[in-house]
Amino acid sequence: xxxxxxxxxxxxxxxxxxxxxxxxxxxxxxxxxxxxxxxxxxxxxxxxxxxxxxxxxxxxxxxxxxxxxxxxxxxxxxxxxxxxxxxxxxxxxxxxxxxxxxxxxxxxxxxxxxxxxxxxxxxxxxxxxxxxxxxxxxxxxxxxxxxxxxxxxxxxxxxxxxxxxxxxxxxxxxxxxxxxxxxxxxxxxxxxxxxxxxxxxxxxxxxxxxxxxxxxxxxxxxxxxxxxxxxxxxxxxxxxxxxxxxxxxxxxxxxxxxxxxxxxxxxxxxxxxxxxxxxxxxxxxxxxxxxxxxxxxxxxxxxxxxxxxxxxxxxxxxxxxxxxxxxxxxxxxxxxxxxxxxxxxxxxxxxxxxxxxxxxxxxxxxxxxxxxxxxxxxxxxxxxxxxxxxxxxxxxxxxxxxxxxxxxxxxxxxxxxxxxxxxxxx
Ligand SMILES: *Cc1c(COP(=O)(O)O)cnc(C)c1O
Numbered sequence: 001x002x003x004x005x006x007x008x009x010x011x012x013x014x015x016x017x018x019x020x021x022x023x024x025x026x027x028x029x030x031x032x033x034x035x036x037x038x039x040x041x042x043x044x045x046x047x048x049x050x051x052x053x054x055x056x057x058x059x060x061x062x063x064x065x066x067x068x069x070x071x072x073x074x075x076x077x078x079x080x081x082x083x084x085x086x087x088x089x090x091x092x093x094x095x096x097x098x099x100x101x102x103x104x105x106x107x108x109x110x111x112x113x114x115x116x117x118x119x120x121x122x123x124x125x126x127x128x129x130x131x132x133x134x135x136x137x138x139x140x141x142x143x144x145x146x147x148x149x150x151x152x153x154x155x156x157x158x159x160x161x162x163x164x165x166x167x168x169x170x171x172x173x174x175x176x177x178x179x180x181x182x183x184x185x186x187x188x189x190x191x192x193x194x195x196x197x198x199x200x201x202x203x204x205x206x207x208x209x210x211x212x213x214x215x216x217x218x219x220x221x222x223x224x225x226x227x228x229x230x231x232x233x234x235x236x237x238x239x240x241x242x243x244x245x246x247x248x249x250x251x252x253x254x255x256x257x258x259x260x261x262x263x264x265x266x267x268x269x270x271x272x273x274x275x276x277x278x279x280x281x282x283x284x285x286x287x288x289x290x291x292x293x294x295x296x297x298x299x300x301x302x303x304x305x306x307x308x309x310x311x312x313x314x315x316x317x318x319x320x321x322x323x324x325x326x327x328x329x330x331x332x333x334x335x336x337x338x339x340x341x342x343x344x345x346x347x348x349x350x351x352x353x354x355x356x357x358x359x360x361x362x363x364x365x366x367x368x369x370x371x372x373x374x375x376x377x378x379x380x381x382x383x384x385x386x387x388x389x390x391x392x393x394x395x396x397x398x399x400x401x402x403x404x405x406x407x408x409x410x411x412x413x414x415x416x417x418x419x420x421x422x423x424x425x426x
Pocket of ligand 1: 082083084085087108110112152156181184200203204205206215216217280
């Protein structure tokens with residue numbers, strides 16, 4: 001029987017048998033013991049599934065990955081040490097040196113750096129397109145060596161909501177997977193796989209943990225992309241891997257298992273961005289209340305956005321839940337129950353006024369963090385996005401006066417009172 005998302009948040013991924021621990025056990029062990037070398041050898045050859053070294057896999061992590069997999073409606077999933085690692089692995093698992101990837105320009109600043117600077121040095125070329133591009137513009141961006149399309153459900157911090165179906169359609173028309181970072185929406189508010197996305201990534205550091213305790217990430221495979229149908233594009237999945245006695249991932253592990261098995265067996269083995277089982281435990285605690293918390297984050301976001309919109313000292317407000325917002329209709333389609341608790345706005349007086357406003361906040365703290373139980377705020381142009389020039393900022397949907405206000409779980413009345421007094425004191 002399939003349970004609702006709320007129930008999966010609480011109980012998914014782990015069903016203890018008679019006499020077993022109620023809460024997921026933390027397997028605080030780097031390694032696992034075997035009776036014979038032959039037993040262990042089968043694991044190294046990917047002939048049997050099991051654990052031998054926590055850099056590749058750990059049972060605690062796998063329980064939490066299984067919950068996330070169920071929440072997103074995927075076929076397989078893995079945890080990573082951070083959201084950065086998740087996005088790097090998800091893209092690098094299909095794109096090599098000499099390949100090309102299309103990405104929405106409205107993405108997290110760290111992801112932009114990863115793609116435009118670091119992965120470019122690795123020989124992967126990115127084309128950044130506005131999330132509002134026409135289908136024709138999107139179509140024209142493909143090259144013979146394009147291997148994936150990437151976007152964010154709700155862009156951090158621009159709050160652009162992606163027309164998922166537009167990107168899915170273009171990716172599939174060109175025989176490549178669509179990868180989507182679903183961090184801000186969480187599977188509670190949006191399940192991109194239901195709209196055709198192939199790979200979903202998360203920075204679990206944000207709402208999924210939700211308490212500012214653990215940096216982490218996750219990758220979930222929908223298990224629907226047919227690698228063999230586009231075998232020439234994805235040799236890493238469709239030709240023998242010599243480091244595992246010539247197995248072919250797409251043949252041996254099928255649609256549902258090839259992507260995550262390759263990602264674990266090659267990328268986790270070689271780069272080692274594993275999440276600690278202790279962190280996986282914390283993430284699971286966060287997941288147990290995610291559905292309840294998201295509702296409150298969204299309620300607070302809505303109330304704060306409506307207040308900001310009504311105050312003449314605020315020059316503009318972006319929140320996809322505000323009627324009239326550029327993304328209101330798209331958000332209604334993909335996230336009918338709410339988007340997230342993050343509101344972006346500008347204070348009259350530009351950059352200087354924004355800085356003064358933030359200094360006067362008492363409840364809301366200045367942090368790079370976002371999507372936390374405690375309300376926090378940030379001026380991206382002087383923090384997360386400071387590597388970008390003005391043109392790049394504009395393309396990423398970040399104006400110099402933008403304040404990112406991440407509504408926590410406090411009372412909305414207290415948050416609004418805090419904003420009011422800070423505006424009074426500019
Ligand atoms: C924070 C964030 C990331 C990076 O995640 P880390 O866990 O900080 O490495 C990626 N994508 C989005 C949308 C984020 O908000």
